[in-house]
Amino acid sequence: xxxxxxQLTGTKRWKAFLGSVLPxxxxxxxxxxxxxxxxxxxxxxxxxxxxxxxxxRLIQVMYxxxxxxxxxxxxxxxxxxxxxxxxxxxxxxxxxLLTDKAAHNAIDDIFQRTKIASWSMxxxxxxxxxxxxxxxxxxxxxxxxxTRTDMNYSIAKHSIANYFGLLAYKVIKPSTGFILNLDxxxxxxxxxxxxxxxxxxxxxxxxxxxxGFVLFNLNREDEIWQHIGAFxxxxxxxxxxxxxxQRLMDMVNISFxxxxxxxxxxxxxxxxxxKKKGRLQKLRRDGxxxxxxxxxxxxxxxxxxxxxxxxxxxxxxxxGLAKYYIDISWSWAKFLAESHRxxxxxxxxxxxxxxxxxxxxxxxxxxxNEAHSPELVWIMAYPNSxxxxxxxxxxxxxxxxxxxxxxxxxxxxxxxxxxYQDQPQGxxxxxxSVKPLPETSVLVKxxxxxxxxxxxxxxxxxxxxxxxxxxRTTILNPKSKNIDGWYDxxxxxxAIHVIRSPFDNLIARFNNYLFKQDRxxxxxxxKNREGFRAFCRTRDSNFDIKYQxxxxxxxxxNLAKRTICHDNVLAYVLWHNRAFEAIDRLQLNAMQIxxxxxxxxxxxxxxxxxxxxxxxxxxxxxxxFSGHHYDDYYTHEDRENVMALAKQLASERTWEVIRxxxx
Numbered sequence: 001x002x003x004x005x006x007q008l009t010g011t012k013r014w015k016a017f018l019g020s021v022l023p024x025x026x027x028x029x030x031x032x033x034x035x036x037x038x039x040x041x042x043x044x045x046x047x048x049x050x051x052x053x054x055x056x057r058l059i060q061v062m063y064x065x066x067x068x069x070x071x072x073x074x075x076x077x078x079x080x081x082x083x084x085x086x087x088x089x090x091x092x093x094x095x096x097l098l099t100d101k102a103a104h105n106a107i108d109d110i111f112q113r114t115k116i117a118s119w120s121m122x123x124x125x126x127x128x129x130x131x132x133x134x135x136x137x138x139x140x141x142x143x144x145x146x147t148r149t150d151m152n153y154s155i156a157k158h159s160i161a162n163y164f165g166l167l168a169y170k171v172i173k174p175s176t177g178f179i180l181n182l183d184x185x186x187x188x189x190x191x192x193x194x195x196x197x198x199x200x201x202x203x204x205x206x207x208x209x210x211x212g213f214v215l216f217n218l219n220r221e222d223e224i225w226q227h228i229g230a231f232x233x234x235x236x237x238x239x240x241x242x243x244x245x246q247r248l249m250d251m252v253n254i255s256f257x258x259x260x261x262x263x264x265x266x267x268x269x270x271x272x273x274x275k276k277k278g279r280l281q282k283l284r285r286d287g288x289x290x291x292x293x294x295x296x297x298x299x300x301x302x303x304x305x306x307x308x309x310x311x312x313x314x315x316x317x318x319x320g321l322a323k324y325y326i327d328i329s330w331s332w333a334k335f336l337a338e339s340h341r342x343x344x345x346x347x348x349x350x351x352x353x354x355x356x357x358x359x360x361x362x363x364x365x366x367x368x369n370e371a372h373s374p375e376l377v378w379i380m381a382y383p384n385s386x387x388x389x390x391x392x393x394x395x396x397x398x399x400x401x402x403x404x405x406x407x408x409x410x411x412x413x414x415x416x417x418x419x420y421q422d423q424p425q426g427x428x429x430x431x432x433s434v435k436p437l438p439e440t441s442v443l444v445k446x447x448x449x450x451x452x453x454x455x456x457x458x459x460x461x462x463x464x465x466x467x468x469x470x471x472r473t474t475i476l477n478p479k480s481k482n483i484d485g486w487y488d489x490x491x492x493x494x495a496i497h498v499i500r501s502p503f504d505n506l507i508a509r510f511n512n513y514l515f516k517q518d519r520x521x522x523x524x525x526x527k528n529r530e531g532f533r534a535f536c537r538t539r540d541s542n543f544d545i546k547y548q549x550x551x552x553x554x555x556x557x558n559l560a561k562r563t564i565c566h567d568n569v570l571a572y573v574l575w576h577n578r579a580f581e582a583i584d585r586l587q588l589n590a591m592q593i594x595x596x597x598x599x600x601x602x603x604x605x606x607x608x609x610x611x612x613x614x615x616x617x618x619x620x621x622x623x624x625f626s627g628h629h630y631d632d633y634y635t636h637e638d639r640e641n642v643m644a645l646a647k648q649l650a651s652e653r654t655w656e657v658i659r660x661x662x663x
Contacts, residue, residue: 056123059088059192060179062096062172064164068106074302075184077110081333082187082325084116084125084349089340091193092124096172096179098164101133109464111351112585114330117490120338120346128352130171136160139167146225147234149243163245165214169221177219183212183292185303187322190266190289200261204252207260208268211246212292215263223259227252270294271319275309280318291322353486374442376403376419376427376491377613378470378588381498382575384508386595387445389624390498390609396622397606398615400438403429404445406474408482416476419444425485426473441494441613446470448582450575455567456550458574466578467585495588496609497579500595501661502572502646503639506565507630510535529633536565559648563641564634573649573658580653592657599626 061083065076080095087093097107107129111117119125132139143163164171165181172179178199180192199215200206204224206215228234228248253260266284270292274283293303293310304310304326309319328336338346381387388409391402403419407428415428419442427444429437449469450458470492473485500508510525510532517524525531543561552560560566583590591612597605602624610617634642643662647655 057088057091057193057196058094059091059196060094060096060177061192062098062165062168062179062181063184064098064161064181065103065107065184066100066159066161068102071302072103072184073106073110075304076107077114078302078304078326079182079184079186079188080110081328081330082189083182084119084121085325085328085333085337086188086191087121087125087337087340088123088193089191090123091196092126093192094126094128096168097127097129098132098161098168098171099129100136100160101131103161104129104131104133105462105465105468108468109462112464112467116330116334116349117351119334119349120341121349122340122342122346124347124350126350126352128354130354132164132171139163139170142167146229147243147248149234162211165211165216166221166224166245166248168216169218172218177217178206178215179218181211181214181216183294185293186212187291187293187325188289189291189321190287192289195263195267195289198264198267203261204256204259205249205261206263207249207253208263208270209246209250209253210268210270210273210292210294211244211249212270212294213263213267213290214249224249224252227256231255271307271309279314281315284318291319293319293322351488351490353488374438374440375494376444377441378446378492378495379443379498380446380448380470380495380579380582382500382505382572383447383451384505384512385498385500386598387447387498389598389622390496391443391445393606393622393624394443394609394613394615395435397610397617397619398438399435399619400442400615401429401431401435402443402445403427405447405472406445407476408474409445414476423487425475426487428473438613438615440615443496443613446472448472448575448579450578451571454546455570456547456552458567458571459547459550459552459556461574461578463578463581463585467582470582489582489586492586493589494612495583495590496612497583497590497592498595499576499592499657502569502642502658503631503634503661504595504629505572506568507532507633509568510565529630532630532633533564539565539567556645556648559641559645563645564638566645569642569645570649573646573654576654576658577649577651580651598624 063076063079065072083093083095099107111127116127139160168179168181178196180195182188195215198206201217204217204220207213228251231251234243234248234251249260266287267289269280269284269288269290272292272294274280277283280288293307304322307319309315310323310326312320379387379390391404395402404415405427407414407416407426409415413430413434415430417429417431418424419427419429419437429442447469449466449472450461453461467489468486471487471489473487475483475485511527513535514523514525514527514531525535540561540563543557543566546567547557547560560570563569582588591608593605593609602621606617606621639662646658646662650658
């Protein structure tokens with residue numbers, strides 16, 4: 001009984017203890033929870049305020065490409081496809097393309113055909129192209145001065161593009177940091193963020209003794225050349241005396257091993273090194289980040305076609321996996337790349353063209369994805385078809401300035417002010433001191449391409465070259481010859497396509513030639529029928545030599561041979577063929593006018609142009625002087641031959657608009 005009382009008493013005491021302590025514990029726990037909640041709230045607020053936000057890492061890659069050979073372009077296309085499909089999950093990506101002129105034009109053709117500017121990515125992807133044609137001689141002299149060796153054989157063997165990676169610091173802004181240099185026969189198999197985790201900030205470059213996959217510290221790349229220049233002798237490791245970019249890096253690596261870091265094995269997967277060591281699946285059981293299909297220098301085909309390991313059954317789970325990127329279509333690649341987007345529209349691929357030369361080094365930003373005001377509207381015309389009059393007419397009736405691609409145009413004062421601040425290479429206008437810009441649309445003169453090249457070049461010109469020419473500009477350079485600039489044609493959405501009689505246009509071209517010669521104090525021909533026919537005889541001479549390397553079929557050559565001023569007729573027709581095709585490719589909202597409409601239908605033509613440009617008429621129109629018609633300059637046979645050649649060359653749409661001039 002005493003024990004029970006004692007137990008009861010102990011129980012009561014325990015309950016009393018809990019009754020007094022638990023409220024305190026609860027209160028303390030509430031304070032503790034409140035503190036946690038307060039901390040959590042503050043943390044959330046900080047994240048929303050951006051204090052804990054880390055900016056996205058920028059991963060940068062570069063290719064060096066020269067020439068427009070099918071093998072190189074096929075390799076680049078596959079490599080680029082793999083890179084975009086493996087684009088970083090949490091980082092932005094910039095791809096730098098260092099090229100010569102031929103490669104620059106060919107790559108633009110790839111962009112057009114694959115339509116990668118229409119892709120929408122998870123993170124921002126930017127492609128920057130550099131046409132380094134004007135700097136090839138400078139770079140060659142620099143390499144020779146540093147190596148003190150005749151590099152002609154070495155450069156010819158692998159092209160100057162082989163050294164672009166080591167010269168990138170002279171082209172790309174120095175604040176870039178680390179940049180991955182890729183050969184075109186490299187396929188990216190994994191997210192490059194995994195590679196960037198291994199970047200050694202202390203080194204000049206990071207590699208695995210292979211020049212086709214190198215991480216350069218661009219901020220210190222000039223140190224590599226300082227070391228090369230300090231060597232007593234730069235020698236080849238090969239009997240043929242070849243000194244490639246890899247040999248130069250080898251010498252730096254051997255002499256200064258503390259300044260060079262090594263890449264992990266998964267980023268050192270080169271065919272030339274591993275093909276004799278067994279199946280790739282066994283050699284790299286844990287996976288690979290890239291595949292470099294090198295070691296095929298003896299063949300002239302693309303490595304992605306010539307490499308036998310791609311087709312071997314024993315390598316279907318190894319090297320053969322590269323075929324996935326080779327075979328997959330661009331439309332499927334786009335679908336897969338865009339499937340990684342988070343909710344929303346994603347980031348369109350931004351293509352920026354940059355040009356560097358001895359006289360200028362300025363960025364040329366494309367119109368893609370950029371809002372510009374006023375809207376740029378091309379007036380597309382074969383030269384001497386009425387562009388100058390149309391610009392002057394629009395300036396007078398709208399009391400505002402128009403623009404041109406050509407800084408040295410006949411407009412006065414000279415148009416030398418870039419239309420848009422982010423496009424310093426044009427188009428150009430004369431500035432607000434002359435007349436203000438219109439609010440909605442500004443008309444811009446362009447002759448595109450295919451009117452001043454040699455006849456063979458005009459005939460063989462691709463549509464991509466023509467489209468690119470529509471964005472070509474001329475920049476006056478008082479120190480030397482004028483400089484070609486460029487802006488991206490894809491920023492244009494409207495155009496006025498002007499057509500003029502080929503017979504009158506040809507005489508106008510002749511008169512323009514005489515005018516330019518007269519300014520130089522020369523008078524090669526009389527300004528009359530006899531002078532014109534003498535001019536054409538000169539133009540038509542040496543026909544076979546001019547077209548010796550052209551792809552022109554004999555049927556066209558035979559017609560051209562008997563046509564007066566055949567080169568101008570040929571250029572005129574092909575120019576309009578490509579104008580229609582360019583309008584389709586760029587999906588331009590376009591209207592057509594005829595030069596003769598200013599004479600026959602002025603009162604209806606002017607309102608149509610103003611309505612198309614969405615501009616008001618506030619001033620009086622500029623009087624149009626039709627000038628002479630030159631029917632007597634041509635014989636009946638001349639006209640028949642011009643018609644036969646034009647009909648043979650003209651597309652269906654071109655013939656539809658020019659056939660009236662032969663009726």
